[in-house]
Amino acid sequence: MPALLDLCEKYFGSRDLYEVLKIPNSANEKQVRKAYHKLSLLVHPDRVEEKEKAEATEKFKVLGKIHSILSDEEKKAIYDESGDFDEESDEMAERDWDEYWRMLFKPITVKDITDYEKKYKGSEEELGDLKRAYLDGKGDMDFILEAVPFTHTDEESRLRELIQGLIDKGDVPEYKAFTDETPRKRERRKRKWEKEAKEAAKLKQEKGLGDMDDDLKVLIQKKQQERNTEMNTFFDMLAKKYGGKSTGKKTSKKK
Structure with missing residues (x-):
């Protein structure tokens, strides 16, 4: 063993x-x-x-x-x-x-997940996770969105503003992968997320799930499973109800 x-x-x-x-x-x-x-x-x-x-x-x-x-x-x-x-x-x-x-720990419900998401977004914890993901991924937005809990392409503008704030304050270096990302790369990332959302909606229908909380749960599970596959040696977060940070080793390009 x-x-x-x-x-x-x-x-x-x-x-x-x-x-x-x-x-x-x-x-x-x-x-x-x-x-x-x-x-x-x-x-x-x-x-x-x-x-x-x-x-x-x-x-x-x-x-x-x-x-x-x-x-x-x-x-x-x-x-x-x-x-x-x-x-x-x-x-x-x-x-x-x-x-x-x-x-x-007490049993976790889908409501716990959604409640934590509301608490997490905009928090110091999220900013810390974002900073680490930016540094570990050297500014690669694909990496950042995979590494930070509760993120997807709809969150990108907000996250970019936060990262730019860290750059302006000198808290992190300016990486070209972040500042000079091509529109084509952004569009590819958006299409990937839309594909995941459609697959999650299909899975929701197949499993007979009917409300928004269940829909969210499926999306979270789906996204995390894909993260685990793509980043088997890098483990990243989703959490609180589902979450984490990088080990500092960008191995396979990642929760």
Whole structure:
């Protein structure tokens, strides 16, 4: 069976537990918990189609193990000092990670997702995620829209204004991929999103879903599954109910 760090690299593009959760090494227990919640929602096996469940389950287990290490003061101290952890312990080998998650967090509904989206947009958290995505993607708007939660081409003008504000303040460098993007590339991105939306609407009809919340849920799932396929080693967010940040390694061009 592959070791935890091997699985971290396979699914999330990094062997560093903090990088997988997208948090600094100085993160406290609350930050660790929040990051785990955010990313685990993205890959929860109950929120993907049947063909995606096996891989989602493995990712979910990996995140649970990381949280169990970094949320334990003693284990975290050992990992911080040496990079070691006891992967062979009974707790790590035998724990039901789905039950572990349910003990920590309340069940998530589609309403939770939509409520979080409203709270997320325009927040400092969104701006931070946007800044990281811009830097990791070196200004590539395709990359940014895949990396930042709740984004699509209809959001592009707003996101561009925010990024330009960061450039004007000197918070980020000016990348030509952002400032000199061609109209053709923008149109291709728009067509891709419209195609995804039509596929989601078709899936909604096939599954007999009838309201706007369900429609949103399908769109979120559809978009995230495509992100996971295109960026298998880069893991990006959607969250809170579904979300994340990059590992800083742009590997396959990515949640």
